[in-house]
Amino acid sequence: MNVSDPASAAEPGPRTGPRVTVVVLTRNHVRQTIDTVARLTALPERPYVIVADNGSTDSTVGLLASLFPQVRIVQALGDLGMAGFNRAISLAPTEYVACCDDSTWFAPGALARAALLLDEHPQVAVLNARVVGDDEREIHPACLMLHATSPAADEPPGPTLAGYMAGACIVRTAVFRALGGYETRLSHGGAEELAALDLLAAGHAIVYCEQALAHREPLYRGFTRAQHCALARNAAWVAWMRLPMRDALAATAHALAVFARQRSLGPAGFALLRGVFWTLGRRRRVPAHVVQLTRQVRRAERQVRAGIPAVAEKYDRAGQRAW
Structure with missing residues (x-):
């Protein structure tokens, strides 16, 4: 560097x-x-x-x-x-x-x-x-x-x-x-x-x-298939590193659903699996109040996506992701 x-x-x-x-x-x-x-x-x-x-x-x-x-x-x-x-x-x-x-x-x-x-x-x-x-x-x-x-x-x-x-x-x-x-x-x-x-x-x-x-500047661009899969995979890894088992399993299920939608279940799923030992070696569960906060936010995101689909669509195009 x-x-x-x-x-x-x-x-x-x-x-x-x-x-x-x-x-x-x-x-x-x-x-x-x-x-x-x-x-x-x-x-x-x-x-x-x-x-x-x-x-x-x-x-x-x-x-x-x-x-x-x-x-x-x-x-x-x-x-x-x-x-x-x-x-x-x-x-x-x-x-x-x-x-x-x-x-x-x-x-x-x-x-x-x-x-x-x-x-x-x-x-x-x-x-x-x-x-x-x-x-x-x-x-x-x-x-x-x-x-x-x-x-x-x-x-x-x-x-x-x-x-x-x-x-x-x-x-x-x-x-x-x-x-x-x-x-x-x-x-x-x-x-x-x-x-x-x-x-x-x-x-x-x-x-x-x-x-x-x-x-x-307005630079809204759609994600590529690889980017969609990488975001979902990484979200699952983060959950495995820091969140309770329930949340980690939910994030993993979401990732697999994304892989299937992107027609990349095999390669992306294998990449997710390869990182399991890496994530478990870095697992350090956050306190209960942080878990509660993240769950509140996820519930609110689902409500926003259901109630204001236009905002949710722009949010995704802007390069953000929520599971």
Whole structure:
């Protein structure tokens, strides 16, 4: 892994520099990445910006280094998926890190408000941003789903969640590092679910924060057959690693149903089975209150899907998954 580290990104004093570092995850999206980094470096908070490049083979890294010499670039040799955040966050010099992908950027003032909220609520480890389109009228369907299925009432700094959007959140740097980052084997689906369970089990809170506003380009794309199967498989693995047997069996049954629908029951089922010993070796059941929280959310998701099918469809197309 190669790291470009300009002198301008040196360690700041405790409170003299920016409060938040923004980490942008990208791979082979040069235009989007340039636009997003330009927006982030122009923010009034003047955050430190780190680009976590997942082995781009286009001109992303070269153009970024030329146009934004103040931006630190962490370049992986291949596609690490969500685990691409790990190395970049380990280098962040600030107490808080805002994570986004190359099509998402934070609104002016959002990072400052998020830092103040995290200062005031030390039990909160992750703020999930409110993600909207350019005109701020259309809320990202994943945010609608998170808000609709939140088991807690709207209280400062926001409703409690059982999960979060890894590409639109603000996290406590020390907590993320203590967590060990995202699991590399789940980095293309399910890594943030495992992280959320571990955060909740450790006594931290995850909340949806309206004041942490982010914008996103509308990039709704359908999943491939392999992606559908990988998401379902990884969800089952997460359940086997952290949840009671009842929940693990339910997640496995759902995964097998997805494999059958995708006409990949044999290969995907074999891949699921191959990971059983790996998951059992990492099994650490979360406390009862976390299990109850996840069950509440799953019940709410089923109700939303039944009552608001249009939102559920957009939610799935936006790259989210619930079992």
